[in-house]
Each structure stands twice: as C-alpha cells, then as structure tokens.
Amino acid sequence: MQKIYYTSSSKIVSIFLFMFSIFVAYAASQARESQELMAMGVALFFLSSSLFFLYQTFFVYFKYNNEALFFGKKEKKILWVDLVETGYSRWLDMNFIKFKDSKRIYISAYMERYDEFTDFLEEKTREIDEYYEEKIK
Numbered sequence: 001m002q003k004i005y006y007t008s009s010s011k012i013v014s015i016f017l018f019m020f021s022i023f024v025a026y027a028a029s030q031a032r033e034s035q036e037l038m039a040m041g042v043a044l045f046f047l048s049s050s051l052f053f054l055y056q057t058f059f060v061y062f063k064y065n066n067e068a069l070f071f072g073k074k075e076k077k078i079l080w081v082d083l084v085e086t087g088y089s090r091w092l093d094m095n096f097i098k099f100k101d102s103k104r105i106y107i108s109a110y111m112e113r114y115d116e117f118t119d120f121l122e123e124k125t126r127e128i129d130e131y132y133e134e135k136i137k
Contacts, residue, residue, distance in 0.1 A: 028040055
C-alpha cells in the first residue's frame with residue numbers, strides 16, 4: 001500500500017507561514033484609519049490562506065492500492081470504480097479527484113510520491129474507462 005503525504009519540511013513551512021500571517025494581521029491592526037479596510041483585507045487573505053495550508057499539510061493524506069483509496073485518519077475506504085472525476089483547480093493550483101458520494105480530494109505536487117500517484121491514477125482511469133465501456137456494450 002502506497003502513502004501520499006506532506007513532508008515534515010512542508011509542515012514546518014506551513015507553521016512559519018501561519019506565524020507570519022499573524023504578524024501581518026497585527027500590522028494590519030496598526031494601520032491608519034484611511035487604510036484599515038485594505039489592511040484588513042490583506043490580513044484576512046494571509047490568515048485564510050495560511051490556515052488552508054496548515055489544514056492541507058497536517059490533515060490531508062491518503063493511502064492507496066489497486067482496489068481502493070483510504071482517506072484521512074479513519075482511512076475511509078473509497079473504491080476506484082466509484083471514481084467520478086479527475087481534474088485541476090486553477091484557483092488552488094492543485095489536482096483533484098472526486099468519487100461518488102464524496103467531496104473532492106485535492107492533491108498537491110508538493111506531496112511525497114506525487115509523481116508515482118499521478119502515473120498510477122492515469123493507468124487506473126484508463127482501466128475504469130475500459131471497464132465502463134465494456135459494461136455499456
């Protein structure tokens with residue numbers, strides 16, 4: 001079983017970015033009255049994006065084998081035949097996979113073993129397409 005996860009260095013970077021965003025929020029709170037709105041917008045952007053990065057690095061990981069993907073701490077088993085969509089989010093700059101009755105799972109190129117997983121996913125989607133084409137005939 002293969003595991004896809006963020007490395008320790010990515011986790012450390014996410015902690016430093018969060019601390020930096022707290023500094024930005026503090027600096028925004030010291031802004032002049034005429035710049036408060038803009039400063040709060042910048043601070044909100046930094047805080048929300050660093051929180052998202054913290055969530056990604058500490059809580060998003062999964063294992064997979066030829067049969068299924070196991071997602072999260074509880075290792076929720078999701079079968080590959082339930083794969084509905086693979087794609088790319090330009091807004092988040094990440095690839096994603098979506099299964100039936102499941103949310104999107106975002107996969108960053110900064111995750112360990114990302115290249116192996118994308119090769120595996122390409123082969124798996126080809127197998128799934130062939131499976132459904134045979135089923136239709």
